[in-house]
Amino acid sequence: xxxxxxxxxxxxxxxxxxxxxxxxxxxxxxxxxxxxxxxxxxxxxxxxxxxxxxxxxxxxxxxxxxxxxxxxxxxxxxxxxxxxxxxxxxxxxxxxxxxxxxxxxxxxxxxxxxxxxxxxxxxxxxxxxxxxxxxxxxxxxxxxxxxxxxxxxxxxxxxxxxxxxxxxxxxxxxxxxxxxxxxxxxxxxxxxxxxxxxxxxxxxxxxxxxxxxxxxxxxxxxxxxxxxxxxxxxxxxxxxxxxxxxxxxxxxxxxxxxxxxxxxxxxxxxxxxxxxxxxxxxxxxxxxxxxxxxxxxxxxxxxxxxxxxxxxxxxxxxxxxxxxxxxxxxxxxxxxxxxxxxxxxxxxxxxxxxxxxxxxxxxxxxxxxxxxxxxxxxxxxxxxxxxxxxxxxxxxxxxxxxxxxxxxxxx
Amino acid sequence: xxxxxxxxxxxxxxxxxxxxxxxxxxxxxxxxxxxxxxxxxxxxxxxxxxxxxxxxxxxxxxxxxxxxxxxxxxxxxxxxxxxxxxxxxxxxxxxxxxxxxxxxxxxxxxxxxxxxxxxxxxxxxxxxxxxxxxxxxxxxxxxxxxxxxxxxxxxxxxxxxxxxxxxxxxxxxxxxxxxxxxxxxxxxxxxxxxxxxxxxxxxxxxxxxxxxxxxxxxxxxxxxxxxxxxxxxxxxxxxxxxxxxxxxxxxxxxxxxxxxxxxxxxxxxxxxxxxxxxxxxxxxxxxxxxxxxxxxxxxxxxxxxxxxxxxxxxxxxxxxxxxxxxxxxxxxxxxxxxxxxxx
Numbered sequence: 001x002x003x004x005x006x007x008x009x010x011x012x013x014x015x016x017x018x019x020x021x022x023x024x025x026x027x028x029x030x031x032x033x034x035x036x037x038x039x040x041x042x043x044x045x046x047x048x049x050x051x052x053x054x055x056x057x058x059x060x061x062x063x064x065x066x067x068x069x070x071x072x073x074x075x076x077x078x079x080x081x082x083x084x085x086x087x088x089x090x091x092x093x094x095x096x097x098x099x100x101x102x103x104x105x106x107x108x109x110x111x112x113x114x115x116x117x118x119x120x121x122x123x124x125x126x127x128x129x130x131x132x133x134x135x136x137x138x139x140x141x142x143x144x145x146x147x148x149x150x151x152x153x154x155x156x157x158x159x160x161x162x163x164x165x166x167x168x169x170x171x172x173x174x175x176x177x178x179x180x181x182x183x184x185x186x187x188x189x190x191x192x193x194x195x196x197x198x199x200x201x202x203x204x205x206x207x208x209x210x211x212x213x214x215x216x217x218x219x220x221x222x223x224x225x226x227x228x229x230x231x232x233x234x235x236x237x238x239x240x241x242x243x244x245x246x247x248x249x250x251x252x253x254x255x256x257x258x259x260x261x262x263x264x265x266x267x268x269x270x271x272x273x274x275x276x277x278x279x280x281x282x283x284x285x286x287x288x289x290x291x292x293x294x295x296x297x298x299x300x301x302x303x304x305x306x307x308x309x310x311x312x313x314x315x316x317x318x319x320x321x322x323x324x325x326x327x328x329x330x331x332x333x334x335x336x337x338x339x340x341x342x343x344x345x346x347x348x349x350x351x352x353x354x355x356x357x358x359x360x361x362x363x364x365x366x367x368x369x370x371x372x373x374x375x376x377x378x379x380x381x382x383x384x385x386x387x388x389x390x391x392x393x394x395x396x397x398x399x400x401x402x403x404x405x406x407x408x409x410x411x
Numbered sequence: 412x413x414x415x416x417x418x419x420x421x422x423x424x425x426x427x428x429x430x431x432x433x434x435x436x437x438x439x440x441x442x443x444x445x446x447x448x449x450x451x452x453x454x455x456x457x458x459x460x461x462x463x464x465x466x467x468x469x470x471x472x473x474x475x476x477x478x479x480x481x482x483x484x485x486x487x488x489x490x491x492x493x494x495x496x497x498x499x500x501x502x503x504x505x506x507x508x509x510x511x512x513x514x515x516x517x518x519x520x521x522x523x524x525x526x527x528x529x530x531x532x533x534x535x536x537x538x539x540x541x542x543x544x545x546x547x548x549x550x551x552x553x554x555x556x557x558x559x560x561x562x563x564x565x566x567x568x569x570x571x572x573x574x575x576x577x578x579x580x581x582x583x584x585x586x587x588x589x590x591x592x593x594x595x596x597x598x599x600x601x602x603x604x605x606x607x608x609x610x611x612x613x614x615x616x617x618x619x620x621x622x623x624x625x626x627x628x629x630x631x632x633x634x635x636x637x638x639x640x641x642x643x644x645x646x647x648x649x650x651x652x653x654x655x656x657x658x659x660x661x662x663x664x665x666x667x668x669x670x671x672x673x674x675x676x677x678x679x680x681x682x683x684x685x686x687x688x689x690x691x692x693x694x695x696x697x698x699x700x701x702x703x704x705x706x707x708x709x710x711x712x713x714x715x716x717x718x719x720x721x722x723x724x725x726x727x728x729x730x731x732x733x734x735x736x737x738x739x740x741x742x743x744x745x746x747x748x749x750x751x752x753x754x
Contacts, residue, residue, distance in 0.1 A: 323714065324713070325713040327711040327712075327713075328710050
């Protein structure tokens, strides 16, 4: 049914005037109740469900109708075949057999095998060896033209040579202006990853590099800690991203890891007038040099049955949240709260689920930076401060969180 | 405090207000819910003084006078009723409703707003009204007897096939019978109403836009000639008989709306003294259930940002000749949006 993620993303799509096709999946399940969900959609989001498509991705039922609807209802891509080549670089990864594969969207013009192309952000030139599409299998074809999405391979050596959002053009017919390009997702949550056994550092280093090949949004750099030795400081798009990477490192590469508490990017306004972005609490300068600090806030959409409204509001208030909106939808309530990011990275999701017997759902997006009364908290083990474990936290939460972390570490 | 009584005897063909036509109305249950909700909302806002009460709808004159008294009494238990508090009720000029006027006055109503709309029977039928022109005249007389100098009438112009001379004649006739407050509304076609459909299907035609504009201009001049001051786009008053309740909307003051579909603007102390835009649940039955569950009937409440508050200040303030003062602006705006900076 309709949950927080559905709401948050649908509203965004509506705000951007996108055409929306409603698809109800998993109708093969015995508990499936498409009519109830359609009513829910009409009540909660206000979309007309007359043309909603019922499917089962598992059995394949209804998929044809979705493809038909995509062709019939969604507006076709705007672009000119006759114009000079303009291609957007959407993503890139390393394929065992093909080398570096680049996912592209042709905006204008025609892209053919053998063409000499240039990446506008690096000015590097390459020759296209293969042009193809996904069906979802990779199929090599002759050309891609305006409106097409596909892949290219060529003389590109490294995935790191490819920048997400870059504009690719024809060397023979260059264009002046690059595409505005969608912004590659910026990591918002950081943590340190260290091997439990220091001798495994090289394995960790290679494993992270392998993961990065197929995940351009993962950021990492080498880091050293007096207590934990050599490791990496990693940036993730969210808690789920962090957990997936951690899980994959442990499972796929058989590594035993220590991860530090997740932290966010703070903005420090120094007395000297400079602004400094703090990614690692261990790098925090002398507090006497700091005028004030700002922390990132998020806008969270929460869906919860109304019998748990009270406890969820208490939880949000406890996490220094500010209520923006409250709307009753059927027997559930949609809440929009602004919350400090550092209050929700730790255990907000778990607490939300547990106080609502699992019924609440939540989705959030980065909002603005706001001034906060923040302090640096250090964790001492055997009397010695472990730099990798220190974090920036709101003054009011320091003691409670400190105790929680120590409990956690003890386990 | 605005109280929305959502029940009507029949559908008027132009009306898209939140209402339901229902034969059997549980007056006491709805009244109990109104009482509970209004008390809860007054407490939520830590309201000290109520300066005006307005019973709208639907058709609030279908209420039992005793219930009106109980609702007013409930408000006075939670907040002080200001000196000279204006307590208005809307009414339809039907004989059954006009018979109750004395009782409504005893119950606490001290101002009446009559939905006259038109003074010719053919148009009253097209509008789907429940009365005729003769009843309208009678109703105005009865109202003026019970609420002298505190009776208002509503008129709708730009009706299907109406001409400029017809409107002028009708307005003069209305002025000859009315009291000291008149509201003139241009007919607006709202989606879902019978009139909207009829005009779309072309079985009825509205006057041309330029003619409507002329009708409005003529009305302003006529009203002025007879001593009525236009103090809001649609509202005219003689001898200073301005509607205090409606004026508070146009000056962006806070108000509580109680009842299905009612809107409110309230500063909530427990939510950091931020101002919230609130709307009550639309369906009368759901609304009553929600109130009985302790939810105060709130369907949605949304914090108003500074920009939203300032935008409302402009939208509403520009409807009055007084406009918006710099001081009023700065009472809401932070230093960043200080009046001189923005303009």
